[in-house]
Amino acid sequence: MTTEEKQAAMARVKSTVSFADMVDDQDVGVDGDDGDEGHQDQDEEEMLLNDTTRTRVFSVSKDRPITRIPTRVEMKTLTHKAKRPAVDIEFHDLTYAVNTTAGQRTILKGINGFFRSGHLTAIMGPSGAGKSSLMNILAGYVSSDIKGQILTNGHPRNMQLFKKLSSYIMQEDLLQPRLTVIESLSYAARLKIGRELSKEDKKKSSSLNAWKKRIHFVQNRNFFFEGKIFSTCLKTFTIELKFTVNEVLELLGVSVCRNTYVEKLSGGQRKRLSVALELVNNPPVIFLDEPTTGLDIVAIKQCVTLLVDLAKQGRTVVCTIHQPSSSLYHMFDHVYMLARGSCIYNGSPRQLVPFLAQIGHVCKPTYNPADFVFEVLDNDTIVELTKEIQNGKMILCDDLDEMEKNVSTSKLCRNETLIALPPVFDDHKSQIKESDLEYPSSFSTQFSILLERKTKQFIRNKIGLWISFFHHAFSALLIGSIYYGIGLDGSHPFENFKFCISVVVFFVYTHIMGPVLTFPSEVKLLRREYFNRWYSLKSYFFASMITSLPSMLLFGSLFIFIVYFLSAQPIEWIRFTQFMGVGLFTGYISEGLGVLIGSSVNNATGAVMTPALLAPMLALAVYGMGYGLVIEPLMETLMATSFLRYSLVGILTSLFGDGRADLACNKADLYCHYKNPDLLLRDLGMSGRSITNQFIGLTVFGVLFRVAAYYAIKLRMMNQPLRKIPLYFKKFLRG
Numbered sequence: 065m066t067t068e069e070k071q072a073a074m075a076r077v078k079s080t081v082s083f084a085d086m087v088d089d090q091d092v093g094v095d096g097d098d099g100d101e102g103h104q105d106q107d108e109e110e111m112l113l114n115d116t117t118r119t120r121v122f123s124v125s126k127d128r129p130i131t132r133i134p135t136r137v138e139m140k141t142l143t144h145k146a147k148r149p150a151v152d153i154e155f156h157d158l159t160y161a162v163n164t165t166a167g168q169r170t171i172l173k174g175i176n177g178f179f180r181s182g183h184l185t186a187i188m189g190p191s192g193a194g195k196s197s198l199m200n201i202l203a204g205y206v207s208s209d210i211k212g213q214i215l216t217n218g219h220p221r222n223m224q225l226f227k228k229l230s231s232y233i234m235q236e237d238l239l240q241p242r243l244t245v246i247e248s249l250s251y252a253a254r255l256k257i258g259r260e261l262s263k264e265d266k267k268k269s270s271s272l273n274a275w276k277k278r279i280h281f282v283q284n285r286n287f288f289f290e291g292k293i294f295s296t297c298l299k300t301f302t303i304e305l306k307f308t309v310n311e312v313l314e315l316l317g318v319s320v321c322r323n324t325y326v327e328k329l330s331g332g333q334r335k336r337l338s339v340a341l342e343l344v345n346n347p348p349v350i351f352l353d354e355p356t357t358g359l360d361i362v363a364i365k366q367c368v369t370l371l372v373d374l375a376k377q378g379r380t381v382v383c384t385i386h387q388p389s390s391s392l393y394h395m396f397d398h399v400y401m402l403a404r405g406s407c408i409y410n411g412s413p414r415q416l417v418p419f420l421a422q423i424g425h426v427c428k429p430t431y432n433p434a435d436f437v438f439e440v441l442d443n444d445t446i447v448e449l450t451k452e453i454q455n456g457k458m459i460l461c462d463d464l465d466e467m468e469k470n471v472s473t474s475k476l477c478r479n480e481t482l483i484a485l486p487p488v489f490d491d492h493k494s495q496i497k498e499s500d501l502e503y504p505s506s507f508s509t510q511f512s513i514l515l516e517r518k519t520k521q522f523i524r525n526k527i528g529l530w531i532s533f534f535h536h537a538f539s540a541l542l543i544g545s546i547y548y549g550i551g552l553d554g555s556h557p558f559e560n561f562k563f564c565i566s567v568v569v570f571f572v573y574t575h576i577m578g579p580v581l582t583f584p585s586e587v588k589l590l591r592r593e594y595f596n597r598w599y600s601l602k603s604y605f606f607a608s609m610i611t612s613l614p615s616m617l618l619f620g621s622l623f624i625f626i627v628y629f630l631s632a633q634p635i636e637w638i639r640f641t642q643f644m645g646v647g648l649f650t651g652y653i654s655e656g657l658g659v660l661i662g663s664s665v666n667n668a669t670g671a672v673m674t675p676a677l678l679a680p681m682l683a684l685a686v687y688g689m690g691y692g693l694v695i696e697p698l699m700e701t702l703m704a705t706s707f708l709r710y711s712l713v714g715i716l717t718s719l720f721g722d723g724r725a726d727l728a729c730n731k732a733d734l735y736c737h738y739k740n741p742d743l744l745l746r747d748l749g750m751s752g753r754s755i756t757n758q759f760i761g762l763t764v765f766g767v768l769f770r771v772a773a774y775y776a777i778k779l780r781m782m783n784q785p786l787r788k789i790p791l792y793f794k795k796f797l798r799g
């Protein structure tokens with residue numbers, strides 16, 4: 065496009081853009097010589113404080129860069145929640161490069177930006193532009209392979225502390241399906257608020273005190289009717305949390321479905337619940353990845369309106385969005401556009417059209433600017449726009465004074481130096497205390513809440529429980545019938561050996577496949593809550609280790625009872641207890657191995673990998689059969705690496721070891737070789753084994769699998785190293 069064409073195009077838009085104007089037309093000057101930004105006129109400052117949308121440009125003396133004072137609003141808190149600081153986020157020369165099989169790839173190319181508190185910022189761009197990458201980096205979800213600077217309120221960001229103030233709502237609504245909305249929120253509140261609710265905050269809420277008085281009254285006077293209502297409340301969660309939860313429910317408009325199970329919610333309601341869950345601790349910064357994906361037009365509008373409201377209350381709300389409708393586009397306070405990893409626009413949505421016109425792309429008034437900008441994007445345009453906007457160093461602001469006169473104009477504000485707001489955490493303290501990094505609630509609180517939450521969902525999975533019951537009962541009847549009465553039979557001792565293998569295999573497969581198939585999706589949910597600092601990994605891990613125990617013990621015992629007595633094993637309590645102990649322990653260890661596999665790979669890989677792992681273990685477990693005392697040391701060592709060996713030896717020892725009396729033989733048998741159980745154990749290569757050693761061996765494997773599973777989950781939470789292993793492997797193969 066020629067210069068004349070550009071000028072003509074410019075003339076067609078009413079607004080004018082002047083890069084130079086921004087310095088000359090500043091409305092308020094700050095005495096730059098003494099460098100004291102606090103010299104604003106008091107009234108002016110108050111006006112700024114009360115105005116959430118106005119962006120002012122200040123000029124300072126020539127030797128100082130242009131400085132903009134971001135307008136501040138006190139963040140609206142949930143009535144009795146701890147007050148949170150407003151947080152501005154800025155980034156400079158942000159580069160993100162990843163290693164791919166084809167070499168290094170730069171995804172974000174030295175971009176700059178400034179996202180203000182009190183603003184709803186939309187990161188927009190075509191598919192693959194780098195929106196999610198930028199969001200992940202700003203939220204702290206990705207922290208490696210990054211160059212550049214990220215600041216909060218003008219100070220270098222402390223990631224651990226920042227995480228305490230921010231919430232990241234991922235694209236997928238990862239929610240607990242078998243909880244109601246109110247339950248989900250109350251668990252979130254109990255986990256997330258914890259220590260933060262100071263006594264002072266509690267006192268501030270007069271309504272809260274009123275509730276407390278009423279409860280006191282109810283408790284003392286034993287007033288039945290009111291007591292019934294209040295005792296129900298108290299059973300579910302503490303009264304403080306009830307207030308928070310109700311407030312959030314109202315705020316997000318999900319009160320109507322408070323008693324609906326999460327799995328029954330509509331897409332829009334799920335999204336609002338996802339936001340609500342992160343809102344209970346009143347975070348000043350909220351990141352949302354594609355919050356409108358999968359929603360219908362009405363739900364999208366509701367969702368964005370909600371985000372606008374949250375931002376208006378002083379929060380910094382940043383979301384990625386693909387291509388919003390025109391009406392939606394104008395709801396954002398700030399638009400940050402990316403194309404091929406570079407910033408092509410940064411500023412008010414209203415200034416996009418004049419900005420594009422300036423380089424010769426004129427958008428018709430009836431056309432959606434958000435569609436138009438991506439339609440005109442080609443290589444040259446991207447380069448040109450990136451240059452004009454200085455890769456995000458410039459912010460296009462609305463000048464309200466001009467707008468009030470109904471003249472649409474735009475200005476470019478340079479964003480070189482922003483007046484430093486108080487550091488986010490520096491409320492009269494210069495050093496970060498250890499308590500600043502702690503989780504909101506203690507380990508024991510997290511553990512008990514998570515255990516309660518998991519158990520509740522576990523019990524509500526009625527179909528799963530019935531299936532498990534029938535699976536145990538049916539398998540027990542089947543195995544018991546096949547090996548009916550063989551326990552005392554000295555003529556067919558190998559039948560009993562096969563019976564023992566069946567029991568071991570049953571416990572292994574019953575308990576290993578569940579976590580292999582379900583844990584990959586559990587890990588995703590865990591990642592959201594763990595990343596948003598609801599609880600520590602340790603408390604989650606211990607709670608999930610215990611949740612499945614009761615059903616495992618109950619159904620496992622039922623299985624053992626049936627098979628033990630149907631197969632006519634010796635009626636000796638000590639043998640029965642040992643048999644049951646080994647069986648149940650095998651199940652528990654197998655579950656640990658399942659968790660290890662499920663937390664390391666996806667369920668398709670896990671489904672293939674698990675039998676592939678178990679087959680050699682089983683082969684090693686039975687290797688000694690027939691070899692008796694002559695198992696080679698190498699094989700002995702290999703056999704010791706299979707936990708199934710300990711299970712099998714343990715079960716057989718419990719039945720035949722420890723000086724068991726001779727077995728009964730068929731009268732017709734002239735010679736009954738295995739009527740002496742010691743001979744059987746000897747020929748199976750299990751002679752002289754102590755049951756205690758088998759329990760010790762099983763315990764070692766149990767601990768090993770669980771510890772390995774814990775670290776596998778931890779690696780998954782860190783979001784990097786495991787993914788890089790295939791790359792390293794491919795590189796290694798290529799030499």
Ligand SMILES: Nc1ncnc2c1ncn2[C@@H]1O[C@H](COP(=O)(O)OP(=O)(O)OP(=O)(O)O)[C@@H](O)[C@H]1O
Nearest residue numbers: 162163164171189190191192193194195196197198
């Ligand atoms: N870890 C990674 N390794 C290799 N490539 C990556 C990695 N992360 C992102 N990319 C690539 O970087 C580009 C930008 O990805 P990103 O997900 O940020 O884009 P996006 O703008 O959010 O796209 P969409 O709107 O389709 O979700 C894509 O081409 C993606 O394939």
